[in-house]
Amino acid sequence: QVQLVESGGGLVQAGGSLRLSCAASGRTFSTSVMGWFRQPPGKEREFVAATTWSTGWTVYADSVKGRFIISRDNAKSTVYLQMDNLKPEDTAVYYCAADSSGMLTRRADEYDYWGQGTQVTVSS
Numbered sequence: 001q002v003q004l005v006e007s008g009g010g011l012v013q014a015g016g017s018l019r020l021s022c023a024a025s026g027r028t029f030s031t032s033v034m035g036w037f038r039q040p041p042g043k044e045r046e047f048v049a050a051t052t053w054s055t056g057w058t059v060y061a062d063s064v065k066g067r068f069i070i071s072r073d074n075a076k077s078t079v080y081l082q083m084d085n086l087k088p089e090d091t092a093v094y095y096c097a098a099d100s101s102g103m104l105t106r107r108a109d110e111y112d113y114w115g116q117g118t119q120v121t122v123s124s
Helices: none
Strands: 002-007 010-013 018-026 033-039 046-052 058-060 068-073 078-083 092-099 118-123
Touching: 002 092, 018 033, 018 092, 018 118, 033 068, 033 078, 046 068, 046 078, 058 068
Parallel strands: 010 118
Antiparallel strands: 002 018, 018 078, 033 046, 033 092, 046 058, 068 078, 092 118
């Protein structure tokens, strides 16, 4: 099993920044891809960004490209999501997820483990 714990959410004004963290524990060696997803109020969960533990390759949703950066610290088994120039439409619960397949994927159903989520609210 793998446990994921997100932190760093909060309330920020439009144009501001936040950095989310996702600390992984347990059988982390079984995972190869880490992703961030979000679920806006009243909407379905959507892909934000993903990276691989080994190479650091990344993929982003078009809506966050150029504003968000995903990174990882292998020594700490932690993945980060730096969010800059935040917009009200970025308001959502943000979830960290881990995938064991090795494929850099945007599909939520391909991730095996999920964190409990952290709330990000961007005021206008």
